[in-house]
Amino acid sequence: MMKRIKVMHIAQAAGGVDRYLRMLLKYLDKEKFENIVVLSQDFHGDDYVGVVSAFEQIHMTRAISIHDFRTIYKVRKMIKKYCPDIVYAHSSKAGAIARIANIGMKNHCVYNSHGWAFNMKVSPKKQKLYILIERMAALLCDKIICISDAEKKSALSKNICRKNKLQVIFNGVDIKAYESSMHGPIHNTDLGISDDSIIVGMVGRLCEQKAPDVFVKAAKLIKQDIPSAHFVIVGNGPLETMIKEYALQNELDDCLHITGWVENPMSYIELFDIAMLLSRWEGFGLVLPEYMMAGKPIVATNIDAIPNIIRDGENGLLVEPDSEMAAYKAVMRLHTDSKLRERLIDRSRKDVHKRFDVRRVAREHEELWTGLVKETMKLEE
Incomplete structure (x- = not known):
């Protein structure tokens, strides 16, 4: 032996x-x-x-x-x-x-x-x-x-x-641990969000790579069409001050929530109605299988390794990087088309068990x- x-x-x-x-x-x-x-x-x-x-x-x-x-x-x-x-x-x-x-x-x-x-x-x-x-x-x-x-x-x-x-x-991702434990309790109200609000979220450092600036610009467009929408960024980083200033200048400060670094990101992901990763470059994007594991419809950029995980129109929607308009349009598609949303979620859940x-x-x-x-x-x- x-x-x-x-x-x-x-x-x-x-x-x-x-x-x-x-x-x-x-x-x-x-x-x-x-x-x-x-x-x-x-x-x-x-x-x-x-x-x-x-x-x-x-x-x-x-x-x-x-x-x-x-x-x-x-x-x-x-x-x-x-x-x-x-x-x-x-x-x-x-x-x-x-x-x-x-x-x-x-x-x-x-x-x-x-x-x-x-x-x-x-x-x-x-x-x-x-x-x-x-x-x-x-x-x-x-x-x-x-x-x-x-x-x-x-x-x-x-x-x-x-x-x-x-x-x-x-x-x-640790599917076994996720499915055998509770990831809370985090509720909408813990962030000052009403239960009937639509939550669009991202998990990632507030740095150039993860493009939180594109996320918050897309949020401004989404808010115009969905007044009840709230936006959650799980993470911290060097661009936090800039993102908060943009939110204040564009009257988004009441609906943008930045959690800072947290031990339990899955608890926050579970609050999302739509999950985003708008990276400018990405070696993998581990949060994508986490979104899939939690059953969240995904909007992500068509860059580097992300298309290895997300196939456009099959288990998520892909958009070009640095385009808040493309991100906004993808979110609106998911918000208005329940059949598309459920089909993407169903496929992504199967994929995460099979591949990730x-x-x-x-x-x-x-x-x-x-x-x-x-x-x-x-x-x-």
Whole structure:
């Protein structure tokens, strides 16, 4: 019988990566895999109790810094301490640090960018730098996991690595936990919204990527046709002040509700009548399967990985990015056409169970890691 495979997960950015890790670790087979995490100061050890055998914390910064050399040294010490069979690096910064720290170690290295940094809206100079870093670091790992077909296509178009190094493992959501627990109690009245109001919502950081500015401009148009409409943004971020100022100037301040960061986003999603994700770029868009899981009709942008999840007219509606008019028209279609709305909801519920269950994500990781370790065992025989 093969001994347990030891996997060391290394991550710097919390947020979506934190949620991803916690769901993945929960469903990995504990009899076959031992998991260790080496995480930045942005993570909380209490969240990993019971799902990992060791939790280590190292100070890591998001920006490139001279202090990264010290971080690489500390990560290398951790790799030597635990001697993992697999080093699994998450996101761009930790991905580079972990792969450099792992040079010369007798294990397998796997990397997941969770969305390529070079696909962000950055200057051409920064984009070239990110591409160069990814190409160089790709030489230091065995496999690169892409969270969508669009991410794989993007990697190939930028010549990040050879095709056979890339493996697509779509993200997933914890359907089992959602269906077996209550996600409240949050009620309309908790936000000062009457029960007969129409609620259009989005979950995401108030940052350029998630386009809350387009959301609130669409809200202005929707409000003209649906006076009872209210708009909920679940999240916080650098554009919050700007969004609030726009709402005030356009008499939306009484119907726009920004929750800030919350522990229970699904509780708020359940309040939505229509759910939106108007991203300008998107490596995956994990909130989309969450909308689908909750049975919400979806309006999303036709960009990057989103069409891998949402098929226009089948399980949601797609619109062009940076178009509040297109978003407004899509919301009005869903509001006025109950048959379309129910058809999209029914299809999206089927899709999320078939394609986006996190238990499938765990199984595909297990198969990948087992294959890598068995390959090494054969070479050693």
